[in-house]
Amino acid sequence: MAFETDPIFAIIGVSVVYAVIILLVIAVLGSLLIAYSFRTERFIFPNFMLFSITILENLVKALFRLVGADDGIVDDVGIALRNKISFKKFRNTPVDKRMIFLPQCLRAIDCPSKLSPEGMKCINCGSCEIGNARKCAEALGYRVFIVPGSSFIKRLVRKHKPTAILGVGCMTEVKAGLEMCQKLNLYGIGLVLDRAGCVSTLLNWDEFYEFIEAAG
Ligand code: SF4
Incomplete structure (x- = not known):
């Protein structure tokens, strides 16, 4: 059959x-x-x-x-593609509505900063580049946070309600951060660390300075 x-x-x-x-x-x-x-x-x-x-x-x-x-x-x-797509909108966002998140692993090992509800409080001791980068970015009007992890970022985003975010981190963190921005309708830009890890990570700081300058 x-x-x-x-x-x-x-x-x-x-x-x-x-x-x-x-x-x-x-x-x-x-x-x-x-x-x-x-x-x-x-x-x-x-x-x-x-x-x-x-x-x-x-x-x-x-x-x-x-x-x-x-x-x-x-x-x-x-x-790179997401950064390119967001860049114009990021640049058109008033600078006081932009936030920068730097990971705490970029700090010097002997960093004297203390943890606060707004992240690590850098005193610009000169032992790592964060102090100078923060100073330059804040002079342009950015709000800069040095954070221990993504839960801090989510809380600070809820509290300060930015429109655009520049985040630095390892590949996984940057990908997750850009996805979070997409879900929250924020203009996200991600810079990936040259060397990731828990401490003594490396960032191409030239790229960071070039970006904040180009974004105006
Ligand atoms: S510059 Fe800031 S973040 Fe870097 S080690 Fe000194 S206090 Fe820590």
């Missing part, structure tokens, strides 16, 4: 196959655009790229690994 396929299941089966093919095509195109952007620092079809990075991150990373490429490129391009 021959089995008859239920038309509903046949339609579902065909739809699933088409959906998988479409997602695969989007992931492949997204991966090609990401690789191109990484090499040239030019972003073509940024919204499409952002879609592929946000929705299909794991698949896009798997494609990178499949061809022997570093899947960290996807994170690098994703952050």
Whole structure:
């Protein structure tokens, strides 16, 4: 006796196959655009790229690994792209509505600052670059916080209600921070540490100063 396929299941089966093919095509195109952007620092079809990075991150990373490429490129391009998209809005935000979050791991090991409800209270002792960076940014009108973790950031954002945020952190923190900004409708910019860790981390401070100067 021959089995008859239920038309509903046949339609579902065909739809699933088409959906998988479409997602695969989007992931492949997204991966090609990401690789191109990484090499040239030019972003073509940024919204499409952002879609592929946000929705299909794991698949896009798997494609990178499949061809022997570093899947960290996807994170690098994703952050650069989000920064580029937010930059104009960040620059157009009054500076007193912008906040900067620096991670406490950037401090010198013998930092004398004390923890307060607003983060570490830097006394600009000169042992690390934070003191100078904070002074420069505050002179421009930014509010600068040196924070021990993301829970501090969330609390300070709730309290001070900024419109735009510049956050410094490791790749994971920056990605999470930019996602938080997107959810809260804030204009987020992320700078990734050159060396992450619990202490003695490194930031390309030139990049930091260039950014706050360019953002006006
Ligand atoms: S400059 Fe500020 S953050 Fe850096 S070590 Fe001195 S007090 Fe700590």
